[in-house]
Amino acid sequence: MTSGSRVRTGVMLLPCLAILLWPALLNGYPLVFADSGTYLGQAIQHYLGWDRPAFYSLFLFLLHWKISTWPIVVVQALLTLYVLGAAIRAFVPGLSPRLLLPLCAILAVLTPLPWFVDQIMPDLFTALLAILIAILVLAPAGFGRLEMPAIAGLATAMIVFHLSHIWIALGLLAILLPTRRWLGASSVLGWRGLALAASPLLAAIAMLCAVNCAAFGRLSVSPFGNVFLLARLLYDGPAEVVLERDCGTVHWHMCRYIDVLPPHRTLYPSSDDFLWEPKGPLHSLGGAKLLSLEAGSIISHALHEQPLQVLRASLSNLGHQLLLFQSGDGLHAWPGEVGPVILRNFPAGERRAFLASRQSRGVLAVPDWLRLLHVLGYVAGVVGTMACLVVGIVRRSPMALLCAAVLLCLLGNAAVTGILSGPHDRYQNRVIWLALLAPLLVAATHLSRAVRNTR
Incomplete structure (x- = not known):
């Protein structure tokens, strides 16, 4: 040049x-x-x-x-x-x-x-x-x-x-x-x-x-990334069904919060509140590093037992995201x-x-x-x-x-x-x-x- x-x-x-x-x-x-x-x-x-x-x-x-x-x-x-x-x-x-x-x-x-x-x-x-x-x-x-x-x-x-x-x-x-x-x-x-x-x-x-x-x-590329998927499956429903059914026999830490998450109550109405609220479930349960140890098991149960529900929720989220693009957020x-x-x-x-x-x-x-x-x-x-x-x-x-x-x-x-x-x-x-x-x-x-x- x-x-x-x-x-x-x-x-x-x-x-x-x-x-x-x-x-x-x-x-x-x-x-x-x-x-x-x-x-x-x-x-x-x-x-x-x-x-x-x-x-x-x-x-x-x-x-x-x-x-x-x-x-x-x-x-x-x-x-x-x-x-x-x-x-x-x-x-x-x-x-x-x-x-x-x-x-x-x-x-x-x-x-x-x-x-x-x-x-x-x-x-x-x-x-x-x-x-x-x-x-x-x-x-x-x-x-x-x-x-x-x-x-x-x-x-x-x-x-x-x-x-x-x-x-x-x-x-x-x-x-x-x-x-x-x-x-x-x-x-x-x-x-x-x-x-x-x-x-x-x-x-x-x-x-x-x-x-x-x-x-x-x-x-791993994301050693604690399964916590994000757990939160999504909880608020979409499949993981919540797993907790409702298994918390009586499996002592997951997440079971302590089953009564305050949707659809029971809306103390933490969104997955963002679950993940980022300073006094929310993730923080109170010891953070992502601890919760990720059981997140994989809950996710595995949800994917294995409710694949169609997970697929339906995923497609719904995809379609919703395609229509959400307003500037200024x-x-x-x-x-x-x-x-x-x-x-x-x-x-x-x-x-x-x-x-x-x-x-x-x-x-x-x-x-x-x-x-x-x-x-x-x-x-x-x-x-x-x-x-x-x-x-x-x-x-x-x-x-x-x-x-x-x-x-x-x-x-x-x-x-x-x-x-x-x-x-x-x-x-x-x-x-x-x-x-x-x-x-x-x-x-x-x-x-x-x-x-x-x-x-």
Whole structure:
């Protein structure tokens, strides 16, 4: 790249960054969620939580150094721009890189993308991971021998940032790899390409297992993750039936709480209350590390004895999650969850900025008109992506592979989050911006051709 090209690239990146960072700039501080406190605190306080890996926390620490959280969202914006640029190069190589600016502008208005770019959470990387896996499966010739391994390394990091990404990556690879030629990939992947495409998932599993084995003595990607499934099965019904029947003969710790959980009483009306209430059942029973020892047995009984009920509840949660995607979930203040980490570990200026932010003052929200645009953009994007998928298959275009990856990510994300954690708006909201990506790239291709033909 010449010096002139570097200058032009830098000039183009500045407005793109401003577009992606506008919610944080409006807020006066990067956006946070309840879990942001844990993600910031793990690396600072040197502990490994039971419910989430520490890799995203390490990533955050390398960027903030207990000085400022602004480098976090700037780097997340830069990574987003890189992945979007890589998608253009892979799936529509004839397009000018300058189209990245209008692409970001449209996505920043019609989708919630910037709200996740600007949040100190790993949720942004769910959708970016789907794009990177699609690129690895396509194996485009426009990428150098060193850049493709770098993309694989980046995808590995995104997988270890959040446990749900393991299942999403597995689903994407399991479907895209056998169908890649049918979806428009023109080149043979070969053993090297197959190894490169599968390496992020395999490396991520190895990294998570190694850390958990060293920390907890369990060779598992999620040694206490069965507690999430137990909570879901309890509130969906199958595990509650098991407890009702067996607590007279089997002395599970959970039996102490059978009379205060639905449908008997609603002292803890949701699985979130069960898991996170400070004085709730999970805390009172000694935490996830203790409860997980019996959770597997209860889950096994529920799956073996009531498979149809479990399947019915899972499909219901999946469908419910697909319809829950309103923007703005979790943008209220989090003084007890995030405030202590910022106030104890960061300089006075950072503390003042955090307390003065619109979110901390409880006045930050996604406007109703913008939420409506996000809904319309999502619906139009899904319809457009499905149409692009059909046309791409007919024309043997690699765009079909991107469309398939997007639709699989939307469905897989709803399945993993809805079935394991329970439906929440923010879960599906983190990936809906993907739906507009392929239609926008196709539209840009046709517009570019039309402009060239008029010259």
